[in-house]
Amino acid sequence: MIQILEKYSNACGVSGHEDDIRSRIEENVRDHVESLSRDFMGNLYAFKPCGIQNAPHILLVAHMDEVGLMINSVESNGMLRFVPVGGLDPRLLVSKRVILGKERIPGVIGAKPIHLQSRDEWKSPIPLSGLYIDIGASDEKEAAAKVPPGTTGTFQTRFEAQEDVVFGKAFDDRAGCALITELLMTEEDEEYPVDITAVFTVQEEVGLRGASVLAERVHPDFTIAFEGTTAGDVPRENFASPSTEMRKGPAISFMDRSAIGAPRLISHFKATAEKKTIPFQMKKTVSGGTDIGVIHTRGGIPSMVISVPVRYIHAPRGILAVDDYKNTFRLAKAALMNFKEVL
Amino acid sequence: MKTEDMLKALTEAPGISGAEDDVAHLLRNYFARLTDEAAIDKFQNVIGVKKGRTSGGKLMMAAHIDQIGFIVKTIDKGGFLRLAAVGGHDPRVLPGQSVVITGREQIRGIIGTTPPHLQKPGDASKVTSLDDLYVDTGLEEEMVKKKIRIGDPILFDNVCTRLQGGLYTAAAMDNRAGVLVLLETLKILEKMKHDWDIYMVGTVQEEVGTRGAAMTAYEISPDVGVAIDVTFGDFPGIPERDTAKLGKGGAIAVGPNFHPGLTERLMKLAEEWEVPFQKEFIPRPGGTDAVSMQIAARGVPMVQVSIPLRYMHTTVETLDVKDIKRSARLLALFSAHIEQAHREVVG
Numbered sequence: 001m002i003q004i005l006e007k008y009s010n011a012c013g014v015s016g017h018e019d020d021i022r023s024r025i026e027e028n029v030r031d032h033v034e035s036l037s038r039d040f041m042g043n044l045y046a047f048k049p050c051g052i053q054n055a056p057h058i059l060l061v062a063h064m065d066e067v068g069l070m071i072n073s074v075e076s077n078g079m080l081r082f083v084p085v086g087g088l089d090p091r092l093l094v095s096k097r098v099i100l101g102k103e104r105i106p107g108v109i110g111a112k113p114i115h116l117q118s119r120d121e122w123k124s125p126i127p128l129s130g131l132y133i134d135i136g137a138s139d140e141k142e143a144a145a146k147v148p149p150g151t152t153g154t155f156q157t158r159f160e161a162q163e164d165v166v167f168g169k170a171f172d173d174r175a176g177c178a179l180i181t182e183l184l185m186t187e188e189d190e191e192y193p194v195d196i197t198a199v200f201t202v203q204e205e206v207g208l209r210g211a212s213v214l215a216e217r218v219h220p221d222f223t224i225a226f227e228g229t230t231a232g233d234v235p236r237e238n239f240a241s242p243s244t245e246m247r248k249g250p251a252i253s254f255m256d257r258s259a260i261g262a263p264r265l266i267s268h269f270k271a272t273a274e275k276k277t278i279p280f281q282m283k284k285t286v287s288g289g290t291d292i293g294v295i296h297t298r299g300g301i302p303s304m305v306i307s308v309p310v311r312y313i314h315a316p317r318g319i320l321a322v323d324d325y326k327n328t329f330r331l332a333k334a335a336l337m338n339f340k341e342v343l
Numbered sequence: 344m345k346t347e348d349m350l351k352a353l354t355e356a357p358g359i360s361g362a363e364d365d366v367a368h369l370l371r372n373y374f375a376r377l378t379d380e381a382a383i384d385k386f387q388n389v390i391g392v393k394k395g396r397t398s399g400g401k402l403m404m405a406a407h408i409d410q411i412g413f414i415v416k417t418i419d420k421g422g423f424l425r426l427a428a429v430g431g432h433d434p435r436v437l438p439g440q441s442v443v444i445t446g447r448e449q450i451r452g453i454i455g456t457t458p459p460h461l462q463k464p465g466d467a468s469k470v471t472s473l474d475d476l477y478v479d480t481g482l483e484e485e486m487v488k489k490k491i492r493i494g495d496p497i498l499f500d501n502v503c504t505r506l507q508g509g510l511y512t513a514a515a516m517d518n519r520a521g522v523l524v525l526l527e528t529l530k531i532l533e534k535m536k537h538d539w540d541i542y543m544v545g546t547v548q549e550e551v552g553t554r555g556a557a558m559t560a561y562e563i564s565p566d567v568g569v570a571i572d573v574t575f576g577d578f579p580g581i582p583e584r585d586t587a588k589l590g591k592g593g594a595i596a597v598g599p600n601f602h603p604g605l606t607e608r609l610m611k612l613a614e615e616w617e618v619p620f621q622k623e624f625i626p627r628p629g630g631t632d633a634v635s636m637q638i639a640a641r642g643v644p645m646v647q648v649s650i651p652l653r654y655m656h657t658t659v660e661t662l663d664v665k666d667i668k669r670s671a672r673l674l675a676l677f678s679a680h681i682e683q684a685h686r687e688v689v690g
Contacts, residue, residue, distance in 0.1 A: 079579060087459040089467060095436040095657035097504065097512070106504050108512050108661060110654030113575055114433045115630070116585065125470055126435055132579060134653065134661060136506030138590070146507060156504075157441075162451050165481035167441070230458050235423050235477055243461060246481070288460045311479060314458050315439045319481040 001329075002166060002322060004028060005178040006159040009168035012099070014068030014085050014152035015206045018042050020102070021064045025177055025200050032184045033198075039217065043210045044200040048184055050192050056339060057195045059220035059301075060183065061211065061291050062176030062227070063204030066169070067314050068154040069093075071100065071133070074144045078137035080107065083128070085152060086205030090128045092315055098133060100153035105146050107135040107153070155316040164322055165246075171320050172313040173204065176226030179308070179329055183336065194339045201291055208258070211291035215298035222265060222342070223303035224332070225292045228320070229253075229283060231309035242284065244309035247321045249279030250328035253305040255286050258293020262302030268342045269306065272335045278327050283307065306332060344530070346664060347511070349373065350523055351503040354513035357445050359412030359429050360551045362496040363387040365445075366408045370522060370545045377529035378543060388555045389545035390563075391525075393532060400539040402681050403565035403643070404528065404674065405556050405632045406521030406572065407549030410514070411656060413497040415444065415478075422487035424452065424478040426497065430550035434473050436657050442478055446495030452478040499658045509664045510589065516660035518549065520650040520667055521571035524593075527671030528678070535675050538682040539566070546632055556632035560639030567605065567644055567685055569674060570633035574623055574649035576662065587651035590663040592619035593670030594649045600628035600637055602644035604688030609646050609677055618673045623649060644689050648674060 007028075013021035022044050030036060033046040044064070049055075067086030074080055080100075084090070098107050109131055112121075133153070137143035159168035168174075180198045197218050203209035229251060232243035244251040252269055254261050273280040292303035308328050311319040358366030367387040374381035374391030381391045389408065411430030418424055424444070437454050444450045455477050457466065478497065480487055503513035513519075525543045532541065542563050546555030549572075560568060574594045577586045587594040595609055613620045628634045633645045648670045653661040677684075 075579070077577075077579065089456070089459055089462075091435065091467070091470075092439040092456060094438075095654065095659055096439070097659060106506055106512075108506070108654070108659035110578065110659055110661065111433065111436055111657050112578060112580060113655035113657075114431050115655065116575060116581055117433065122434060123470060125468065130580065134506070136508045136510035136512075136661070138508060142507065160451060162480070163482055163486065167451060167453070167481070230460050232461055233421070234455050234457075234479060235419060235421065236457065247483075285461065311481070312439070312453060312456055312458065313460075315453075315456055317439070317441055317453055319453065319479060321481070 001326060002161065004181050005175060005325065008174035008178050009159045009170055012154050013064050013066055014154055015065040015203045017152045018064045018202045022200065025181060028181050029184050039213065041210050041213060042202040043214055046184060046198040048196040050195055052193060055193060055195050056221045056343065059218050059223040060180045060196060060198040061201060061223060061225045062180050063173045063201045063291060064177055065202055065205050066154060067205050068152055071147055071149050071151045073149055074140050076140050078139045078143040079132040079134055080143060080147060082133055087314055091125045093131055094126055096316055097156040098153045099156045100147050101151040105135055106156060107133040109133055157317050165319050166322060167317050167319055169317055171228035171310040171318045173228050175228035175308045175310065175320060175325060179226045179332065182329055183332055192336050194336060204291055208289060208291055208294045212294045215295045215301060220301055223292055223295050223301050225290050225305045227290055227305055227307040228310040228313060229307035230313055231311045234311060244281060244283050246309050246311060247323060248281040249324060250331050251281050251283040251307045251309055253283045256288050256290060257286065258289030259296050259303060261304040264342055265302055265304040269331060269335050272338060273331050276334050278331045280331060346527060346668065349526060350511060350664065353519035353522055354503045354515045355501055357498050358409055359496045359498055360409040360548045363409050363547045367545065370408060373526050374543065377526065386555060386558055387547050388559045390559065391543040393529060393541040395537045395539040395541065397538040398540050399682060400566040400685060401542055401563060402539050402567050402678060403542040403544060403560060403563050404525055404569040404571060405544045405546050405636060406525050407518045407555065407632055408522055408545040409547050409550050410498065411550050415491060415493050415495045415497060417493065418487060418491065422480065422482055422484035426473060426476060426478065428473055431656055433656065435470055437476055438471060440658055441500035442497050443500050444491055444495050444497050446491050448490060450480050450490055452480040455479045510661055511664060512659050512661040514658040514660060516652055516662055517573045517655055520573055520652065520662055523667050524571045524670050524674065527668060528674045531671060531675035532678060535679050537678045541678055549632055553632050553635040557635035557639055560636040560643055564640045565643055567681055568636045570631045570636060570645060570647040572631040572649050573652035573655060575655060576651040576653035578653050587621045587623060589651050589653065590665055591621055593666055593673065594621040594623040594651060596623045596625050596647035596649065598625035600625060600633050601646055605644055605646050605684060608684040608688060612676045612680060613673050616676055618669050620673065
């Protein structure tokens with residue numbers, strides 16, 4: 001079950017350049033849906049009708065893009081300068097490996113050796129203006145030929161499993177993409193009692209851009225967004241809320257900065273979890289926004305977000321508990337199979 | 344044994360100061376193929392001896408095999424590990440790094456960070472000190488306690504990667520690059536005659552105070568010593584005069600730590616045989632194995648060659664393999680001429 005997540009996590013797709021991850025999703029869902037299409041922004045639509053007349057139409061949504069960086073100039077010595085795409089803490093970029101562009105050109109973000117620093121330098125983070133990507137090019141011409149300005153890049157991170165957890169990049173939101181993919185891959189003898197349109201969106205990390213155009217195209221009755229969200233069950237002094245916790249099951253958001261979850265949907269998911277004895281938790285922070293923020297207001301579409309807790313999102317490598325992923329799948333599947341209860 | 348393959352194997356072998364077993368065994372196996380005797384001493388120093396024609400003197404070349412890292416200081420509630428530093432770390436390099444704990448078995452972990460979504464205003468302008476950093480293995484406390492013990496070594500997860508040109512990046516280039524110079528020198532010496540016995544030594548515990556070099560130089564008591572290490576590669580923001588350029592050859596050190604006559608001979612050899620080299624001026628002994636070798640036992644006249652390395656003591660230390668090969672060629676020539684040079688300038 002974790003293979004799809006692995007494949008998606010290892011794919012590239014910085015906001016605005018989602019081709020690689022999109023083609024991998026297409027490969028996986030093609031045989032399980034009636035139709036696949038794209039819009040001009042790059043959102044991927046997969047339609048899976050149930051054949052029942054007047055069945056409710058459910059939109060499942062997850063974003064394909066990940067945070068990363070964009071090269072914006074090349075220095076005469078062949079070093080590349082860059083800007084972050086999406087919410088990236090520059091402190092996390094120091095001493096990291098990146099891969100750039102379609103050819104996945106490897107590069108490193110170095111730092112001055114400790115030996116040449118004054119003690120004071122340690123007290124403040126290295127600003128973005130002090131960071132460079134070194135691809136080993138000896139001059140500007142060689143560097144720009146390999147990595148022209150405008151190229152995007154992401155962390156060079158391998159997906160790894162260890163006991164009951166997995167490590168990888170971009171679980172926000174490849175976990176969501178993988179879960180929707182698995183929900184679409186139904187067995188021959190099972191059928192959802194609803195029409196499903198799954199949309200894998202672009203540019204969520206730069207302001208929910210892809211999702212902004214899809215409500216007018218899909219006209220769903222309900223929306224369920226799938227996310228990889230912050231797990232805060234880590235040592236932090238004076239930390240009031242752990243947001244979500246690993247190994248406590250899927251997290252349901254009652255509210256974030258972009259939307260309030262539809263009570264009808266939330267009640268249905270909670271009741272389903274209790275009926276099927278699937279663990280779940282309510283997300284305890286209301287920070288951040290998701291694609292439903294720009295979907296639910298288009299004509300009033302009841303929407304909710306269900307998430308897999310992930311430690312260290314927007315970082316080179318995150319950690320996710322396999323059971324949380326599986327339980328999110330089980331809960332979503334059961335909730336969709338029994339969707340009549342919502343109506 | 345291809346140079347690039349050895350570089351990969353050497354940089355990816357674990358060996359923080361005081362726990363050099365893995366890299367020591369790897370090096371002994373390499374030495375076994377290239378020297379007459381290869382052994383590991385009780386501190387994990389690795390010594391390979393290649394006999395000369397007359398055995399009229401001893402030339403010792405040292406490169407340290409240890410790397411910087413951490414040890415597990417405590418296992419906190421929730422199974423999170425706190426770190427004690429082994430060697431010098433910039434705390435700003437650490438957040439978000441992948442690490443491997445090499446105790447009973449290899450366990451992966453991440454040096455934890457707070458995502459922007461959960462940060463408080465002002466957090467972004469702060470540096471988290473080592474005391475406040477922790478390693479998250481993702482495992483439950485009970486499992487962590489079963490698999491990890493206090494004192495277990497922690498090192499950066501490390502894959503050696505080729506960049507453009509002949510550049511390679513890895514953690515622990517400092518000083519596996521120097522270790523590779525020893526091996527490349529031996530490869531050349533298979534076809535080059537030398538009178539003296541050559542002692543190739545992979546030293547331990549350099550990063551915590553050049554201790555392995557002190558032990559082995561005392562034990563071997565060489566007539567001449569060579570320290571091989573890394574030096575600061577060119578990097579934006581550092582004055583050019585303080586760095587060596589990647590791809591322009593090894594840097595020969597000049598300063599009180601080094602024998603002026605032998606150093607001059609080394610440079611002359613390089614010029615004569617057209618081996619590119621650079622110079623590095625070190626006003627005060629310190630920082631490499633040469634510091635303890637020079638004053639070991641009755642004293643050892645020293646020279647030093649360093650490989651230019653960008654981003655030293657980070658996880659992306661970057662170098663040009665050409666510099667390793669050229670330094671090896673120079674040191675093979677030095678080995679072939681050492682009997683005469685010693686007679687003429689040391690006496």
